[in-house]
Amino acid sequence: MEVFLPIAEVFVSPIEILLLSALVGVLSGLFGVGGGFLMTPFLIFLGVPPAYAVANEANNILATSVSGSTTHWLKNTLDYKMGFMIVIGGSIGTALGIYTFTYFKGIGKIDTVISLAYMYILAIIGTLMLVESLGEIDKAKKNVVERKKLHVHYWIHGLPFRMRFPKSKLYESIFTPILIGLAVGFIAAIMGIGGAFILVPAMIYIIKMPTRLVPGTSLFVTIFVSVIVTFLHSFNYGSIDLMLVVMLVVGSIFGVQVGQKLGEKIDSSGLKVLLAILLLVVGIAIAYDTFFAEEIQKEIFRVSSADLNFFSKFIQEFSKDMPFFYGLFSIMFAVLLGIGAAFIRRFLSNLRKKYFIKPTK
Amino acid sequence: MSLSNIKILNKITNKKNTFIKTGIFSAIAACWGVILLGTFITFK
Numbered sequence: 001m002e003v004f005l006p007i008a009e010v011f012v013s014p015i016e017i018l019l020l021s022a023l024v025g026v027l028s029g030l031f032g033v034g035g036g037f038l039m040t041p042f043l044i045f046l047g048v049p050p051a052y053a054v055a056n057e058a059n060n061i062l063a064t065s066v067s068g069s070t071t072h073w074l075k076n077t078l079d080y081k082m083g084f085m086i087v088i089g090g091s092i093g094t095a096l097g098i099y100t101f102t103y104f105k106g107i108g109k110i111d112t113v114i115s116l117a118y119m120y121i122l123a124i125i126g127t128l129m130l131v132e133s134l135g136e137i138d139k140a141k142k143n144v145v146e147r148k149k150l151h152v153h154y155w156i157h158g159l160p161f162r163m164r165f166p167k168s169k170l171y172e173s174i175f176t177p178i179l180i181g182l183a184v185g186f187i188a189a190i191m192g193i194g195g196a197f198i199l200v201p202a203m204i205y206i207i208k209m210p211t212r213l214v215p216g217t218s219l220f221v222t223i224f225v226s227v228i229v230t231f232l233h234s235f236n237y238g239s240i241d242l243m244l245v246v247m248l249v250v251g252s253i254f255g256v257q258v259g260q261k262l263g264e265k266i267d268s269s270g271l272k273v274l275l276a277i278l279l280l281v282v283g284i285a286i287a288y289d290t291f292f293a294e295e296i297q298k299e300i301f302r303v304s305s306a307d308l309n310f311f312s313k314f315i316q317e318f319s320k321d322m323p324f325f326y327g328l329f330s331i332m333f334a335v336l337l338g339i340g341a342a343f344i345r346r347f348l349s350n351l352r353k354k355y356f357i358k359p360t361k
Numbered sequence: 362m363s364l365s366n367i368k369i370l371n372k373i374t375n376k377k378n379t380f381i382k383t384g385i386f387s388a389i390a391a392c393w394g395v396i397l398l399g400t401f402i403t404f405k
Binding site for chain 1: 382385388389391392393395396398399400402403
């Protein structure tokens with residue numbers, strides 16, 4: 001069974017998209033990484049044009065990060081002040097990213113740029129993860145205890161305009177989080193990812209935030225970055241397809257919950273090698289697809305609006321006639337789904353504690 | 362178990378580890394080879 005996406009104008013199998021987004025959700029819940037850098041290539045392999053895959057994945061990331069961030073807000077593990085500083089840089093970076101996106105779209109090279117960016121990023125992350133996990137295995141075998149310096153200072157720590165961040169107990173220049181946000185926003189706008197794979201290590205090793213505040217604050221930043229990316233893509237190019245977003249959000253929210261539960265039960269450090277190999281394989285697949293696969297003239301589906309069902313017709317007209325409100329609607333839709341998922345999870349968790357877990361005497 | 366047997370087992374384990382590591386590093390090299398070669402050919 002296939003459905004027609006009214007904005008991306010391609011036929012996709014909803015079961016494939018639901019299964020893949022659930023699988024990526026499980027991986028992101030298990031390893032604590034965002035699923036954007038896996039889901040966008042998967043969407044491209046399923047036939048969604050890269051420019052549409054990027055925009056719709058950004059909207060999906062918005063829903064999952066709202067869901068995760070609400071959970072951290074309920075646990076009070078968020079540093080808002082630091083988060084807002086990163087968001088300032090993130091907003092500038094996103095605007096620059098969209099400007100670059102527009103430039104490459106204008107000269108007709110955007111699909112190549114997205115593919116190139118993905119294959120390099122996946123290859124770099126995959127290689128780093130693989131080398132790190134092999135090193136960890138070696139160290140564990142040899143029982144080596146590594147001595148590390150308590151604080152390593154880089155040039156970034158000597159920047160002016162220092163400010164206190166009471167929650168993280170830090171006295172840091174405001175430029176450090178702003179510069180990190182700038183890089184994250186730029187990459188998010190071009191690649192349709194949350195940027196957690198840059199943000200999380202940067203928060204731990206460069207800003208030196210307490211580890212318990214990092215995941216919540218990273219998700220908090222991702223919300224703002226993906227709101228801007230979603231809105232700008234929707235307003236500038238009308239590329240958000242609500243039909244695709246619904247499938248992505250449902251699959252990934254379900255997958256993330258399963259992944260987090262699995263993560264509590266199994267040790268995922270050994271599985272990191274598998275994730276690294278998966279990233280490298282996806283990187284090679286994109287490289288093959290971009291460089292060596294024969295140019296296949298993709299069938300262009302022309303479906304007249306009379307053939308569309310009511311829902312598809314509504315989405316197409318809403319996107320065309322009112323792009324501003326369509327963008328706002330896409331954002332609100334993702335935010336509400338995310339908050340709803342977080343509260344349902346808390347409700348189910350409380351219910352389980354009340355009725356299924358016997359209190360210890 | 363005699364000392365010579367332990368030595369042989371250690372040697373086998375070390376060989377296995379070296380084999381796995383070589384495999385993984387060749388995979389990484391192959392991945393980067395495909396990507397860099399493709400980029401070079403495309404932009405040339």
